[in-house]
Amino acid sequence: MDDTLVRRELKLAWRDSVSLDAEIGNFILEAKDGTFLVVRWLPGTLDEVEVPDHYGCVFAGLKIRAAFHTHPTPFPLGLEEPSPDDLLAIRDD
Numbered sequence: 001m002d003d004t005l006v007r008r009e010l011k012l013a014w015r016d017s018v019s020l021d022a023e024i025g026n027f028i029l030e031a032k033d034g035t036f037l038v039v040r041w042l043p044g045t046l047d048e049v050e051v052p053d054h055y056g057c058v059f060a061g062l063k064i065r066a067a068f069h070t071h072p073t074p075f076p077l078g079l080e081e082p083s084p085d086d087l088l089a090i091r092d093d
């Protein structure tokens with residue numbers, strides 16, 4: 001959370017999620033020099049986003065250090081926390 005780029009991308013994801021009414025997801029990747037890159041997934045729908053294929057916690061040849069996605073539906077209609085499907089997906093990774 002101390003990384004300027006990552007914090008900027010979190011804000012942009014939220015901004016775009018609200019304007020598009022879509023879940024927005026990203027991988028945070030670690031480059032070979034230790035810096036972080038943020039790669040956005042294709043926008044989802046209001047309550048779903050598809051995680052791109054990735055194997056062995058690697059995407060585009062770089063280590064996935066974290067992933068995040070938005071939940072644009074406001075409480076109480078939507079979740080402000082990871083959904084059961086989110087938790088299962090992380091467990092399976």
Ligand SMILES: [Zn+2]
Nearest residue numbers: 071082083086
């Ligand atoms: Zn979710």
